[in-house]
């Protein structure tokens with residue numbers, strides 16, 4: 001079995017963001033970039049499958065973006081992926097995940113390997129859109145299971161059974177391989193790559209491709225154009241309710257009813 | 264391309280998802296500007312009678328994909344059904360409510376149609392014939408304004424509660440059309456074996472108007488019963504911070520935040536939640552936020568509408584009592 005995982009580089013969720021003058025991008029200087037946390041679930045799942053089963057031959061990690069040094073690929077290789085594919089080009093700097101998925105699908109088709117299982121994160125925490133996985137599955141003409149919190153691969157490696165999280169329930173689905181899975185929080189806890197493994201990761205094979213290496217550069221011009229980034233609308237200042245607990249409770253409920261009118 | 268609009272009406276077990284009704288507000292605004300007709304599509308098995316609930320929201324026509332293979336949601340058959348509806352309605356703009364279903368289906372459909380897509384929009388408008396949207400990004404630390412390409416199908420998913428449901432009109436009518444759908448074996452490769460409830464009789468946080476949420480400081484699973492009691496009084500859902508979920512006090516399905524669920528209820532009550540940026544990412548869109556925390560500097564107060572610097576173990580039972588009195592007096 002061959003497994004492909006996706007890993008995208010994103011700003012650390014803890015980072016304070018500064019919007020560039022002009023309002024169309026973020027200040028990238030001093031911005032800490034990390035592997036998308038949901039993609040870490042995907043990589044961890046792949047590595048654990050390899051550790052648990054005898055039939056996993058290879059884990060390949062792929063990424064797409066405009067920046068060359070890529071924290072996501074490094075992390076994934078250090079966690080246990082065997083080799084990397086990096087699709088890197090200025091035209092991949094945008095937020096249109098459909099375009100990115102189409103380009104990455106073309107890069108995957110270029111590989112001699114065919115993959116039995118593709119694992120990616122439920123969403124990337126920069127765009128927060130979650131479009132990438134399902135779109136990639138469509139471009140590769142594979143079934144997909146989104147938001148997976150439990151995954152079992154059949155002993156013979158030809159099918160999967162997965163639990164996916166929906167509102168107030170889990171759906172249990174079965175699907176033949178090859179298939180694409182998007183990984184939800186709760187599936188697995190990612191390991192921290194050790195320092196020696198981070199060093200070793202630097203020696204693992206990494207294929208770097210540009211848009212011009214793709215046979216079909218994609219039909220797409222971006223479907224989305226970013227006009228402006230703004231801070232979120234400020235929230236009204238907090239009204240602190242004072243007094244002893246009994247009075248506080250009464251006052252709060254009164255305000256919620258009469259002033260905010262939400263109960 | 265026509266300016267027609269197609270609304271996806273999501274139903275689960277024969278019940279229309281409330282957020283689906285809200286997007287009629289978006290469709291009506293767009294239709295006023297562009298003159299496009301409003302179509303709706305609903306998919307499932309044995310769902311024909313649900314059209315009666317949709318008609319009062321005044322679509323021009325309703326397309327019904329009623330088929331045994333559509334009983335449970337699955338991306339590929341549903342994408343097929345939607346493609347059929349898009350074809351007959353000649354719609355250029357497709358609207359979904361942001362739910363787990365649309366997060367799964369809309370991007371797959373966008374890839375199939377090479378469409379422009381924007382997920383979880385807070386606001387939709389038109390400017391010089393262009394569709395513009397605003398959506399949260401970077402853990403809700405920014406809002407991006409985007410325009411969508413006009414030379415292709417445009418797919419939008421709309422944040423629940425971003426728009427109010429239009430008032431249903433009595434005595435309206437709509438053309439009902441049944442859609443001819445056919446599926447290949449490939450479309451049906453994935454099978455839904457079972458759907459198991461994880462709600463334990465409480466509402467899901469994404470579907471509640473009021474959420475009572477607790478953090479690590481609740482200290483145990485048992486102590487959460489305090490919040491459940493309050494939630495029951497209010498008809499609310501119970502949420503939790505990641506720290507409370509990781510400690511095993513609450514199941515992962517209740518987690519609110521970046522790696523949990525994104526919610527925008529009318530009222531969010533945060534008990535002993537610090538307000539880490541990843542938690543705020545999931546709830547800062549709530550209409551009214553109440554924070555109860557012993558630490559006056561806790562970041563949760565920076566987004567709160569009302570703040571109580573207090574011990575939650577003292578205040579929560581008192582609040583439940585007050586809420587109860589309120590119900591009694593109504």
Ligand SMILES: Cc1cc2nc3c(=O)[nH]c(=O)nc-3n(C[C@H](O)[C@H](O)[C@H](O)COP(=O)(O)OP(=O)(O)OC[C@H]3O[C@@H](n4cnc5c(N)ncnc54)[C@H](O)[C@@H]3O)c2cc1C
Pocket residue numbers: 013037477478479480503504505506507518519520521522523524534535536537538539540541542545555556557558561573574575576
């Ligand atoms: C990649 C990533 C993703 C994450 N995703 C999420 C997510 O989805 N959701 C999420 O919530 N977090 C998420 N986190 C974790 C987040 O950073 C915080 O660690 C977490 O939200 C803290 O939870 P907490 O507020 O319950 O706990 P703490 O930070 O421990 O805060 C406890 C609070 O309770 C108050 N308190 C203590 N005792 C009392 C009392 N008796 N009465 C009243 N108040 C009291 C304290 O003053 C404090 O403010 C994520 C982190 C990372 C790195």
